[in-house]
Structure formats: structure tokens, C-alpha cells
Amino acid sequence: MSRLLVRGGLVTLAVLTGLVLIAPVLVIIPMSFSDSSFLEFPPTDWSFRWYENFFSDPSWRASTLSSLKIAVLVTITAVILGTAAAFGLVRGRLRAKAAVAGLVIAPLIVPYVIVGLAVYAAALQVGLTQTTLGFVLVHTALGVPFVTVNVAASLASFDQRLEQAAMSLGASPLTTFLRVTLPIIAPGVAAGALFAFITSWDEVVVSLFLSGPELTTLPVQMWSGVRVAIDPTVTAVSSLLLLFTITAFAALGVARLIRNRRLARSHR
Amino acid sequence: MTTTTELAGAPVRVSGVTKQYRDARALDQVDLDIESGEFITLLGSSGSGKSTLLNIIAGFTDCDAGVVEVDGIDITKTPPHKRGLGMVFQHYALFPHMTVFDNVAFPLRRRRTPKAEMVRLVEEALDIVQLGHLGKRMPQQLSGGQQQRVALARAIVFRPKVLLMDEPLGALDKRLREQLQLEIKRLHRELGITFVFVTHDQEEALAMSDRIALLRDGRIVQIGTPEELYEQPAERYTAEFLGESNLFSGTIVNGVLPYGEHGSIQVRDGSADGAGSVMVRPEHVSVLRPDEQVPVGCNALRGTVREVIYLGSGRRAEVTLPDGTHVVARTPADRRHSRLVPGEPVVVTWAKQHGQVVADGPPADEAAIPAGRAAVPA
DSSP states (O other): OHHHHHHHHHHHHHHHHHHHHHHHHHHHHHHHTBOSSSOOSSOSSBOSHHHHHHHHOHHHHHHHHHHHHHHHHHHHHHHHHHHHHHHHHHHOOOTTHHHHHHHHHHHHHSOHHHHHHHHHHHHHHHTOTTSHHHHHHHHHHHHHHHHHHHHHHHHHTOOTHHHHHHHHTTOOHHHHIIIIIHHHHHHHHHHHHHHHHHHHHTOOHHHHHHOOSSOOOHHHHHHHHHHTSOOTHHHHHHHHHHHHHHHHHHHHHHHHHHHHHHHHHHHO | OOOOGGGOOOOEEEEEEEEEOSSSEEEEEEEEEEOTTOEEEEEOOTTSSHHHHHHHHHTSSOOSEEEEEETTEEOTTSOGGGTOOEEEOTTOOOOTTSOHHHHHHHHHHHTTOOHHHHHHHHHHHHHHTTOGGGTTSOGGGSOHHHHHHHHHHHHHTTOOSEEEEESTTTTSOHHHHHHHHHHHHHHHHHHOOEEEEEESOHHHHHHHOSEEEEEETTEEEEEEOHHHHHHSOSBHHHHHHSSOOEEEEEEEBTTEEEETTTEEEEOOTTOOOEEEEEEEOGGGOEEEOTTSOOOTTEEEEEEEEEEEEEOSSSEEEEEEOTTSOEEEEEESSOSGGGGOOTTOEEEEEEEGGGOEEEBOOSOOOGGGSOTTGGGSOO
16 A cells, blocks of 8 residues: 555656646747747747748748758767767776866867867858858867766677687678677667767857857757747747657657567567 | 688788887797698696787787797788788677677778678678577677677678687686587687687696697697597696596606615606606506506506595596605596595506607796686596
8 A cells, every 4th residue: 555655746746747847848939820929838829820931031041951961960970979989998908098088078068068069269360161061070079078978888798709700600891890890889879879960960159159040950049049039930930840859759669669579579 | 600611811920029018038049940831729827928918919919029920921011901810819808888799890890891791791791600690699698608699700701811819708607608618619619710728727728729828927838639638748837637537756767766664666668768757647556555556557656545536527536645645547437436444455557658748837826827727527
């Protein structure tokens, strides 16, 4: 009986915590369907005008495409560099391994404001502000630690005898990496890639310093959309991003479920 | 396998191989000639260099000096994937993301074997290890013994001339280990290729090998057939490592080792004089009561019974001599030991031709001899 009570209490607490965390986010959705030119909750009149605005306004479209392009490029470079760094740190015989590891992880620890300021000063000198290259370079530095940490964790539990086995069976070092090592550490690489993408995709602080009329990312435009002129299009964008995220995670969950089912079936 | 002749093995020659790690010499000028089609075991305790030697043959470890030849070709500098040697690991090393079929097909795909041929060879290899029906499973769905069979199939499917095995049965329990020992022996007979087998288990080495190379501290102590190593160990270390042994050390003069205050031990005819030890295997020692007649040509030493243990297949009696030495006697079907009681005065005897003279060699490192060795019935 008392166990049931404790259980019920815990469930209630969990639901309440979830609500407190999610409710403010969910408020955005009805707001995005408001007809008002101000942020309004609950809406008095309903319309799709802010969605229309998002899709028709060239500046919103430009920042969305820029963000997407930058995030994809960052994901690719961060995965390559971060994976290489993980191999060096886990497998290499570096003398100052701890120091190198600290350097790779540094972007996670140094406050983004400081990074932004420093990057701004440097980028101005070489003319990299408001350029895709500038954004990609800086976001890559911010994304690499996530890849390195995830891949290093996968590598640490990777049995190197699998590589020896592959080589004894006639696989070259490259084939061994592509056919054996990479597929096995793939979950770590994928997690790192996802983090790197998200780091670039919703990075505001550093991007603020690098943005300008020539090039602005989506999160920066959303931020100005609220700070500079109150533009309810922000609510529409937020709702779309929310939908996108939920869909992605749901798809991931379904994929995992199907795989587990299949595994369980082949077990019999 | 219908055609064993085309699968014949290749000789392996290791000469002057030396490997120095930062703090220790793992291999010191090792020479080893392995004949084509031979089953050779590298036996030794951990740290003896047996695995280092295997890894140097496989190409996973570089040697500091020396040459490795397979089939008369120097492969010392050849990378492992171009050596074409099969290898089986202690922990199976199956690719967890591939099915059993794909694991076994892996070496054939690297060699671009045509599809139909590949499927035939994989199925044949799986049949050889009696897992023909499990091709679609994932490795983690198999038992340890089945996984090691898959690893065996994978290592022989591309028909290497030499198969290297690094303690392949070390992770399996005793019954499964004995079963797989038989299967590996059968594979060796059927394939006719050269097997290089690494183990620390002397019993396994005795049971499986054509020849055993006993390693210690990076050197080969002795190499020979299991019978040679067991019956005629050249060094005290060999005698102690393989099976159970009674050793009496001293200086042999005219075929006699003075022992105790007025005792002496006669050794096998033709043994050389000099400092050394006399080794007698427990199965050659008998325990008599003081009033019983010692047979002609037998050594006899007085002592008291320490303990008698029933082993099922026989009995094991330990007798303490006046100087504190324990002598172990093992009798298969003799009922006499059952009546022996601890503390009883007895005489231990053995025929002098069973007294094998062994060199003392470097002092035995107690820690290097695996625990429980003496409890294993030889």
C-alpha cells in the first residue's frame, strides 16, 4: 500500500516537472496561429499569416538556408576532425595527452561570450565576419568536442583485436576502418554528429558577433525578431522547429523499436 | 573437405627473433623451425613471450631483430593483411555487426571471390565446424563455443597455409574446451595445414600437439614431442611445468646421487655425471610397508605418509622424507594406498630407469608456474 503511494507520488512529481518544463514551449504553438501583430496569448483571432510571412519573407528564407548550410558543413568537418582527435587521444602515444584533451574540450568550458568576442576581433582582422567560412570555422570549433567525447567513449570500449582479426583475414587498414571499426563506433559518431549539428543550428551568442546584414543565421534573426522589432513570425518559426524536432525524435524511436523487434524475432 | 592435398600447409621458420619492450626483453634470439602441416604448441606461463612470438608471426608486432619466413619467403616486413595467415583469438573477435555468414564471408570478399563460389565455401566452412544452420544469426546470439567455431570457420575459409591460434579455448569452460580440443585436432587432420597454437595449459599442449615448444622468459627452454618433454625433460623447469614431478637435486657420481645421511638414488643407465636433479614422475613411484621386499633395481627411501587422496581414477599419496622433502606417488588400480594412514612409516620405491637426470637451469620463478598445476592428473 505504502509502495503504491510512493509510486503515485513519484509519477505525479514527474508529470508536474515535465509540465513546468514543456508548458512554456507549448504556449508558443497557439501564439503562432494568432492574427495579432503582437505576441498574444491566448490569441483572440486565428490565422496562418505568420507562417505565410516566414515562407514568403526573403530575409527569413535566407537565414534559414544559411543556418542549414552552415550546420551541415559544420557537422561534416566536426565529425572528421573530432573523430580523428578521438583516435589520437585514445590510440595515440602522445606525451601530453591530458593537455591535448583539455585543448579539444576547451570550447565546452570557455564561456561563449568570451569566444564570441575573441572570434569577432580576429574575424574582423581577416574579413571572415558575415561569411559562411567564418561561421563554419567557429561552429566547428564549438562542435568538435561533442564529437570527440562521443567517439572517444565508443573507441574506449572497442576491442582492437577486431581490427587485428580483419587484417589477418586480408583487409587493408582502410578497409578495416571502413568495414569494421567505423560500423562499430557508428553510434558514437552519429551522436557526435547530431550534437555538432545542433550546436551550430541553434548557436546564438557567438553567431551574434559574426552576423550582419550580409549573413545572418536563423537563431540570430529570431533573437532580433524579438529584441529589435516584435515580429510574431518568431512564434511560427519556433513551432515549425518544435514539430521538426519531435518528428525527428519520434522517427528515431520508431526505428529503434523496429530494430529491437526484429532482433527479438531472430532470437527465436 | 574432400581434397586435403591442395590445402597442404607451409613451413614456418623463425630465426634470431628478438623483441625488447621498454622494461623487459620479451623474446631473446628465438629460433624455431615449424614443419609444413605440423601442429606445434607454444607453451609457457604469462610473460614467457609465447603470445609475442605469435603476434610477430601474425605481423601485429614488429620484432627488433630476426627473420620470419613462411613457405621460404621472408615476411618479416610484410603487413599482416598481406601475410595470408589464419588467426583465431581467445575472445573470438567476431565482427558483432555482421551475421555469422558475413563474418565467414569477410576474408573471401576481401579476395573478391565470385559470389557463387563464396557462398559454397562459406557453407562448406560452416559445415566443417557443424554450424551450417546458423549462418543468419548474429554472433552475440551464439554460445561461447559456437562463437569460437565461427571464428575457426572464418580463419580457414580462405584456405590459409598456416593457422595461428592465441589461447583459443581460454575463455571456455572445461567440458567445452575438451570438446573443442578434439574438433581442432580433427580440423588439423582434415586440412593438413600448419597449426601454431599458443596456450599456458600444459595438459592442453600434451593432448593436442605434434611438438611443444616450452618458452620461459623469452627463450625456448625445450622443444620436442609431448612424450619427449614429459618423459625426458632437459631442464628442471620443463619437469615442473609439465605434469607433476618429484625432484631430488645434488651431484651425480657414477650414476648415483647421494641422498640424505646414508641413502642414495640410482639414476637411469647412461646418464651423465655432474650437478643436477633426478626427476621421478609420481606414476612411477610405489609406496611399500617397511616389511615388504623392495624389488631388485629399485631405489628405496624411508618416510612417513603425509596424506592420501582419492582421485577416482586412482590414489595420490604424499610421503614426507626425513629431510622434509615430499614425494608424491600416484597409483591407478592399487588398493594398497587406501589402507595407508597419515603418520605411518613407509618406503617409497621406483625403478632406477625412471630416474631422469635434468639440468637445474636458471632458478624456477614460483610465480611463473600456474597455480593448480600439480593437481592436474597427468
